[in-house]
Amino acid sequence: MTDAGWPAWLDQRLEAIEQEGRWRAHRTFDAVGPRGHLDGREVVSFASNDYLGLTAHPAVVAAAHEALDRWGAGSGAARLVTGTRPIHAELEAELAEWKGTEAAIVLPTGFATNLGVLTALGGPGTRIVSDELNHASIIDGARLARADVAIWPHGDLDGLDRLLAEAPGRALVVTDSVFSMDGDAADLDAVAAACRDHGALLVIDEAHAVLGPDPSPSTFEGVEAVRVGTLSKTLGALGGFAAGSRRVIDLLVNTARSAIFTTALSPADAAAARAALAIVRGPEGTELRARLRHHVDALAPGHPSPIVPVVLGDEDAAVAAAATLADQGLFVPAIRPPTVAPGTSRLRVTVSAAHTDDEVARLRAALDDLGAPLPGATGR
Structure with missing residues (x-):
């Protein structure tokens, strides 16, 4: 490949990603904990892996x-x-x-x-x-x-x-x-x-x-x-x-x-x-895990982890659902291929002990309004 070939190859790869609806870009979240500003918009984030709020x-x-x-x-x-x-x-x-x-x-x-x-x-x-x-x-x-x-x-x-x-x-x-x-x-x-x-x-x-x-x-x-x-x-x-x-x-x-x-x-x-x-490893950790467990059960009773998948299948449906939640001040990322298999695009909810009961209830109500399928007691 000549030097001139690389720009063309890069443009083709980027165009293909965009045409497939899989374009991604970094977003700025200015926050300490789950509450902050995502690209300037005030939101409560359900996207962090800071499960116990220890950051x-x-x-x-x-x-x-x-x-x-x-x-x-x-x-x-x-x-x-x-x-x-x-x-x-x-x-x-x-x-x-x-x-x-x-x-x-x-x-x-x-x-x-x-x-x-x-x-x-x-x-x-x-x-x-x-x-x-x-x-x-x-x-x-x-x-x-x-x-x-x-x-x-x-x-x-x-x-x-x-x-x-x-x-x-x-x-x-x-x-x-x-x-x-x-x-x-x-x-x-x-x-x-x-x-x-x-x-x-x-x-x-x-x-x-x-x-x-x-x-x-x-x-x-x-x-x-x-x-x-x-x-x-x-x-x-x-x-x-x-x-x-x-x-x-x-x-x-x-x-x-x-x-x-x-x-x-x-x-x-x-x-x-x-x-x-x-x-x-101490008493506070036990309390934080209990609070996290409580929040998970409020969304998906019996689910084994704070990662709660809302599988919608279609990539456009997942992106649209995430946008609807963002309009309500709730940030939940849409996960699409190649991160997940084609046909399994989803919202990936992650819950933290740092969330309040009211914030989790807001999210649950918003997901219910979308008709979003939450995992049941089987954890699937």
Whole structure:
């Protein structure tokens, strides 16, 4: 391709995206918490993953300020050079304790964490078996691992068992615990049992598991398990982590390229996450989760997560519904292909403990007026 060919190619790609009705652009949300101005319009947002409202919690903000004053704005280097501060080690120890594992490692993002875990543990000679609705970071990590990748139909445990039985060598099973677009939960006990039966390693991405599932220690008995999470959702900061056995974490420290070849998580984010973790593990965290559970039940009784999908099917219908809600001061994003499969465009409602009862009631009434199909007690 000549230099002159690139502008034409770019124009064609952008035109195709626009013609397909899939054009996207960044929007500015000026806010702390769910209430603010979206492109200048006052709204209540039901789009954030700040599930417990900890982003603006005074203790979390104060911890970030203290870290900024002590260590400055950035870490200045990769973890294996001079980028590790005491706050990183303290946070990792507390994350491991929280997840009941021997060790943990923090990375700059949740996306980078899945890339690092799967490329370090996968590779030639390994079959990675992945649920078809796993997050994009898992999909990309599996591709980069150069492993034999097999996809099992969403929630099909017989399909999982069959793919493991056919694995020619080592096998690694990876699944979201709560799926980011449907908000449904994996059967972790059954998935772990399949790993136990076939000697497979298990990677669970618990990014959205603020309301569970919360597996018991017996779930992972006899299974090498890695628990991946983020610092940016339940904990309201930024970053990702993996928790597991000491041997797994040592391997990640030594071979996970997305951890080795990048500047370390900022001290302020690490400190904010550590302060948020202390809240989550204490009485206030219990109260916040109860409030979140109450809000979810007001919209979709029995639904397992704060991600409530309103599946409308048609892309134009989803965009129109989002616009109608925005006119009422309620921001709920329309999710379209390629984020979700064609024919499953939807509104993706995310609820927070920071919402008020009145705000949730307003949203429920507006969705009812639209005739929007909310999930029932089955969580689907």
